[in-house]
Amino acid sequence: MGSSSGLLATLGVGDPSPAEWCQIFFIVSAASIFMLAAVPEHMRRALLDYGARRAKPSQPSEKSKAPEPNQGVLDVLTSYGQVPHSWFIHFYITSLSWSIFWGYQYLSKGSLMRTVAEMQHSSAVKSQTPEVDLTGTLVAWMLMSSQGARRLLECLFVTKPGSSPMWFVHWALGLSYYTALGVSVWIQGSGAILQSWEHPQLIHFTPQVIIGAAVSGWAGAQQHQCHSYLAGLKKYTLPNEGWFKYFICPHYTFECLLYLSLSVVAAPTGCILNRPVLCSLIFVLANLGATAYGTKAWYASKFGADKLVGKWIMIPFVF
Numbered sequence: 001m002g003s004s005s006g007l008l009a010t011l012g013v014g015d016p017s018p019a020e021w022c023q024i025f026f027i028v029s030a031a032s033i034f035m036l037a038a039v040p041e042h043m044r045r046a047l048l049d050y051g052a053r054r055a056k057p058s059q060p061s062e063k064s065k066a067p068e069p070n071q072g073v074l075d076v077l078t079s080y081g082q083v084p085h086s087w088f089i090h091f092y093i094t095s096l097s098w099s100i101f102w103g104y105q106y107l108s109k110g111s112l113m114r115t116v117a118e119m120q121h122s123s124a125v126k127s128q129t130p131e132v133d134l135t136g137t138l139v140a141w142m143l144m145s146s147q148g149a150r151r152l153l154e155c156l157f158v159t160k161p162g163s164s165p166m167w168f169v170h171w172a173l174g175l176s177y178y179t180a181l182g183v184s185v186w187i188q189g190s191g192a193i194l195q196s197w198e199h200p201q202l203i204h205f206t207p208q209v210i211i212g213a214a215v216s217g218w219a220g221a222q223q224h225q226c227h228s229y230l231a232g233l234k235k236y237t238l239p240n241e242g243w244f245k246y247f248i249c250p251h252y253t254f255e256c257l258l259y260l261s262l263s264v265v266a267a268p269t270g271c272i273l274n275r276p277v278l279c280s281l282i283f284v285l286a287n288l289g290a291t292a293y294g295t296k297a298w299y300a301s302k303f304g305a306d307k308l309v310g311k312w313i314m315i316p317f318v319f
């Protein structure tokens with residue numbers, strides 16, 4: 001504990017506030033994924049690939065019981081602890097549960113929210129950091145709840161149940177991510193939350209909140225279309241309609257846009273973006289960027305690289 005607080009002090013974040021703890025979690029997780037970009041391709045794929053992209057462990061033939069030459073130690077190690085890709089549903093159960101929990105804490109003036117909000121607010125006052133008003137905080141919380149609910153319904157009623165795997169580390173990281181995000185969306189509005197418990201506050205929609213919420217709604221609708229389209233495909237074909245004409249992974253593009261717009265909605269007064277939510281976007285960019293890169297390699301090997309010419313992987317004009 002002493003050495004970790006020493007390290008944080010060296011990094012300029014001595015005694016982090018709850019919002020800073022969320023940022024540290026996202027940035028350390030994103031940095032770990034970025035670092036994997038430096039390891040050899042087969043190791044990176046063994047650690048990161050999940051779903052259809054993950055090569056099935058090869059069965060030794062009757063003639064030769066020797067392992068495949070391209071099967072490394074990491075492939076063997078990560079073949080343990082594989083869970084179904086369909087366990088993604090747990091992420092959205094977690095996300096929605098946290099949204100409901102924090103919503104209930106707000107309505108009942110719960111002691112956990114009060115403790116965390118007081119820690120955050122006193123740190124913001126000390127460092128003179130601007131905070132989010134009540135409207136931005138509540139709208140961000142509602143957008144996060146509706147995103148969790150939509151994804152949960154998609155997992156239940158849209159996505160085709162498959163048998164592809166993911167490593168349990170992805171699953172555990174996903175659960176931690178949605179737990180940290182559940183706090184990040186309201187934490188910088190701690191001052192407004194505490195104040196509204198003492199005196200009722202007026203709800204005031206600024207153009208920033210309205211635009212952010214509209215973009216978030218649009219991105220969610222487009223992502224839903226992508227998921228419905230993928231669910232209607234014969235497994236595994238090259239997706240080539242709608243947004244898939246222009247992107248390898250448009251559902252990831254819209255995921256990034258969702259978090260960007262959430263960061264705009266939950267921005268502190270006088271700011272364009274909310275830092276903890278922005279840090280979650282950095283994690284999403286690293287995580288989905290690595291997966292989308294693997295998807296491109298997988299499509300190229302399965303359907304031919306010429307079929308992918310002219311498509312962005314995930315970010316228009318950039319990636």
Ligand SMILES: NC(=O)c1ccc[n+]([C@@H]2O[C@H](COP(=O)([O-])OP(=O)(O)OC[C@H]3O[C@@H](n4cnc5c(N)ncnc54)[C@H](OP(=O)(O)O)[C@@H]3O)[C@@H](O)[C@H]2O)c1
Pocket residue numbers: 051052085086088159160161162163164177223230231233234235236237238239251252255283284287288291
């Ligand atoms: N916030 C985050 O950090 C984060 C992280 C990961 C994902 N997500 C979001 O969660 C959503 C799902 O992500 P994902 O990584 O699971 O997406 P995915 O790997 O593309 O899979 C989505 C679904 O489509 C199926 N599928 C994929 N490619 C297909 C193809 N070529 N032909 C037929 N079916 C295909 C998959 O089947 P199988 O089940 O058989 O693979 C799965 O059911 C995305 O919108 C993503 O943005 C968010």
